[in-house]
Amino acid sequence: MKYIIIEVDMTGIFTEENGKYRIDCSNAIWATDEVHKDYQNAGLHINDTDFLIENESCILMIEYKNANIASAVRPEAFNPTEDNKISNVTRKFYDSLHYLKLKNKTKTVQYVYILEYPNGDTVTRKRIRNKLKKELPFALQDNIGDGIKLIDKVDVVSIEEWNENKDYGKYPISPVNKDEF
Amino acid sequence: MPIKSIEVLNVMVFQRQWRKNNGDCKQEKLKIGDKIADAFKLNFCDGINVLIGENGVGKTTLLKMIYAATQWSIPKTERGKTKQLLQFFSNSLKDNEALKNADNKNDHCYYKVSDGEHCFEDSLSLNGIVGYSDWLGLNIQSVFIPTTEMLSHSKGFLAMNEKFNMPFDGTQLDIIVNASLPETRELPTSMDGIMREISDAIDGTVIQEDDSFYIIKKDGRKVDFSLEAEGLRKLGLLWKLIRNGLLEKNSILLWDEPEANLNPELYPLVTNILLELQKNGVQIFVATHNYNFAKYLEIRRENKEQVMFHNLYRGNTEMPVELGMYSQNRNERSDEVYSQSAYSMDELEPNHIMIADNKLLDEVYNY
Numbered sequence: 040m041k042y043i044i045i046e047v048d049m050t051g052i053f054t055e056e057n058g059k060y061r062i063d064c065s066n067a068i069w070a071t072d073e074v075h076k077d078y079q080n081a082g083l084h085i086n087d088t089d090f091l092i093e094n095e096s097c098i099l100m101i102e103y104k105n106a107n108i109a110s111a112v113r114p115e116a117f118n119p120t121e122d123n124k125i126s127n128v129t130r131k132f133y134d135s136l137h138y139l140k141l142k143n144k145t146k147t148v149q150y151v152y153i154l155e156y157p158n159g160d161t162v163t164r165k166r167i168r169n170k171l172k173k174e175l176p177f178a179l180q181d182n183i184g185d186g187i188k189l190i191d192k193v194d195v196v197s198i199e200e201w202n203e204n205k206d207y208g209k210y211p212i213s214p215v216n217k218d219e220f
Numbered sequence: 221m222p223i224k225s226i227e228v229l230n231v232m233v234f235q236r237q238w239r240k241n242n243g244d245c246k247q248e249k250l251k252i253g254d255k256i257a258d259a260f261k262l263n264f265c266d267g268i269n270v271l272i273g274e275n276g277v278g279k280t281t282l283l284k285m286i287y288a289a290t291q292w293s294i295p296k297t298e299r300g301k302t303k304q305l306l307q308f309f310s311n312s313l314k315d316n317e318a319l320k321n322a323d324n325k326n327d328h329c330y331y332k333v334s335d336g337e338h339c340f341e342d343s344l345s346l347n348g349i350v351g352y353s354d355w356l357g358l359n360i361q362s363v364f365i366p367t368t369e370m371l372s373h374s375k376g377f378l379a380m381n382e383k384f385n386m387p388f389d390g391t392q393l394d395i396i397v398n399a400s401l402p403e404t405r406e407l408p409t410s411m412d413g414i415m416r417e418i419s420d421a422i423d424g425t426v427i428q429e430d431d432s433f434y435i436i437k438k439d440g441r442k443v444d445f446s447l448e449a450e451g452l453r454k455l456g457l458l459w460k461l462i463r464n465g466l467l468e469k470n471s472i473l474l475w476d477e478p479e480a481n482l483n484p485e486l487y488p489l490v491t492n493i494l495l496e497l498q499k500n501g502v503q504i505f506v507a508t509h510n511y512n513f514a515k516y517l518e519i520r521r522e523n524k525e526q527v528m529f530h531n532l533y534r535g536n537t538e539m540p541v542e543l544g545m546y547s548q549n550r551n552e553r554s555d556e557v558y559s560q561s562a563y564s565m566d567e568l569e570p571n572h573i574m575i576a577d578n579k580l581l582d583e584v585y586n587y
Binding site for chain 2: 159166
């Protein structure tokens, strides 16, 4: 996802690229939505996830995609199960690890893909989660990690599921303009 | 006219409920007109109604009730066809008692089917039909496809059934009668596409000769129905029902577990056929346990009103405090069948066919 910063809020409330939803990270130990900007400023053309949130026990690496908003172009054509889409989302995970390393964030990562798309449901999201798991370094860290982990968990959730989750919901997502939804 | 609703009280698994006309007492405040005790109710869409839920929550029961009601709307039915709900469940039941809810036999026991203007009520308590004269003559043409494939056993079946007590229920007998009816002279052109699709899938057409059904393959071979794969036999049956003019505008198709014995690769074809039949004016009721089958209906429809999902589930009554004063036995009731309806499967909770898939996917994830 090409990321355009709409708003940088020093209170830890970030607005996603479409300007429709914001995520309140004010309860986080540390959080940023500037991975893309920092990579760009350094002249790096690598991938990045939308948000990073540090809590007591882990780093939540968050990729956000919403094809259900009114301004989405041909949302019915968006197929998150396609191999290239899965590959794209996994590349964002790997490339964002550099950012965490340089920020000396050493806690284990939980990768959360917040996904809204037409006709998506819990079953299709879990199918996507399982596809992602195969491309992420779970098997690699089991084989050679010697106890060290790059990733602890991958999850694919809707905005509603994110907000209802006891861990994720500490950083609630809400519409910027409530009248619009 | 399409069937708009069904109401069931103390028949089989359905009991008296503490709810507001199928709304949710737990979530909303009471309003004037709310009832403290009510029957199970379900409102249907004019298109495809998909019933989902665990085993034993009454999905097939509802289909059979609608079928019984629609059969009662026709003054004369074909010889050998059944009409009574009792016979649709089993040929060995002696009276209505067996259909009454075991815990509430002395309470009112009935099911009521309505098209919005007319009502049919089969009262097990009164042992008779209420509103019969109003309903009779509506001539609601309906077809019930049971889970069991019957056409491969058709040879001499109906004659045997008249002579002997056969262990088959009314829906199983009726489907043979329906498939054995003469073909219509001409089918509406709107059915051409559907017939072509089914014919391609079964690689031919279906005929009946001497009480037996055959598929005449495109290369001329004549294949006995019993030798064909069971999933394809289902498609052959559908072809024959359409060819016999039973699935035309304003008719009703009730299909119990269409996915049974069907290769999942055929789900898109069958759901396309159902959607096409619906566009041609057939109201459809299906009961399914299969997520993929139901999901195909959801994503392939052209507008959301075309397909409605009805989730049947067991739950414990949690009567609101305001209603407690009206009931002396509020704590005695539990494990009743509830329902919720939505145009999207994701809005239904607990959705047991999705829960089942999710459990498998979680096991795969954790493997």
